[in-house]
Amino acid sequence: MSGLRIVSAGFAPTLQDHGRPHVQHLGVPPAGALDPVALRIANALVGNPADTAVIELRVMGPTVEVETGSVRVALVGTDAPVEILGDRKVEAPSHQSILLSRGRRFRVGSLSDTGVAYLAVQGGFDLEPVYGSLSTYTRAKIGGLDGRALRDGDLLPLNRGEADDRAELRCADRSWRRDNGPVRVVLGPQDDYFTADSTAAFFASEYRVTREADRMGMRLDGPVLAHAKGHDIVSDGIATGAIQVPGNGRPIVLLADHQTTGGYPKLGTVVSADVPRLGRLRPGDALRFARVEVEEAEAARRVLEERIDRIVERFGPAEPWLDEDALYRRNLVSGIVEPG
Known part of the structure; x- marks a missing residue:
């Protein structure tokens, strides 16, 4: 093989x-x-x-x-x-x-x-x-x-x-790697499980990625969210980018390896256009959030798809690079080029 x-x-x-x-x-x-x-x-x-x-x-x-x-x-x-x-x-x-x-x-x-x-x-x-x-x-x-x-x-x-x-x-074009505005979030499905002050603080504050981060999700360090109706719900479905908040009030953004259902309330979900940005974050990196509506999230995804298409269409010739060692091993014997 x-x-x-x-x-x-x-x-x-x-x-x-x-x-x-x-x-x-x-x-x-x-x-x-x-x-x-x-x-x-x-x-x-x-x-x-x-x-x-x-x-x-x-x-x-x-x-x-x-x-x-x-x-x-x-x-x-x-x-x-x-x-x-x-x-x-x-x-x-x-x-x-x-x-x-x-x-x-x-x-x-x-x-x-x-x-x-x-x-x-x-x-x-x-x-x-x-x-x-x-x-x-x-x-x-x-x-x-x-x-x-x-x-x-x-x-x-x-x-x-x-x-x-x-x-x-x-x-x-590597501009996609430098996107650094607020991460956009659609509220729900359990945003009513949090106090109004906590929700306002979430969108007004800076959070940082902790070392408790892997492919399943990342725990954030910042203002603790206060539950208004307790921190347990009947388990329901989870989407990539869901912001789940357990009893300690520290939000967890769920990533690619997330579980399919969960029993903690979810304040909102990061829009799919911004999920790739989450994957690029490292422990210690800072981020902020901004609230958007579903229609804005859908429009953002369409913009992202068009942007990727343009980036690919504009690929150009690569910078010169030659595998010289391989070339010599294959073609040169005592300085003479072997016929193809």
Whole structure:
């Protein structure tokens, strides 16, 4: 079997795509990419359909060896470079596609500028989907590679043994990474479970992401919310971005791996257009919230979709980068170029 060898996994990378939102009624959490915008841009750079599974990276990326003819990859969501290892280390930029040949090792280091980034591979991974998705949900051990985070020594089989012959692409527009206005929230369904003063303070105050944050959700540090009707409800459905408030009054924003039902009241839900921004946050990052109506949330999603389409349409030629070591190994013998 050939593919990509995980030499050193880094911090618990997983395979993620658009997830399984269509089976939440069966009690299956949606999973999927924390930042769907970066997922789509990464896939577009390597020529994949938008929902192709990629490697989601958090905190520290992996070291990978190419064990197939050639691969085209793209790292998106961080300014960290792709470090090409060999006799000399070369740094290839992020947000562009890169062609690598068999035997090449590359590394993604510390993600100090974001909470999440994505490594896309042309053609995607040759693995069995669960409910139509390769997204890894580790709590139930489904999806991805054996339902778990990638480990040192894993071999990820690919759908393609060779990358196609084409020019490399670059995403120059990275404005989507710098969105920093208030995170928009639609109130409900249990906003009446909180005092009016608490709700007003929530929208008027700054919150910070605590270290109690993972793919399931992030607990926020800021003004405590006061319950007006107690903190227990009959369990009902949960959407990605729901702001759940347990008995201690500290809000929790639920992310991709959220449970499908819950028994704490929910003040509101972050609009889908702003959910990708939540995935990029790190512990200590600050955020504010703004109340919007459903119609505004729907309009924001349409604007986001159009924006992503424009970003992809405006891809340009990649910055020059040449895998010189691979070129010499293949073509040069005593300084003479071998015929093709």
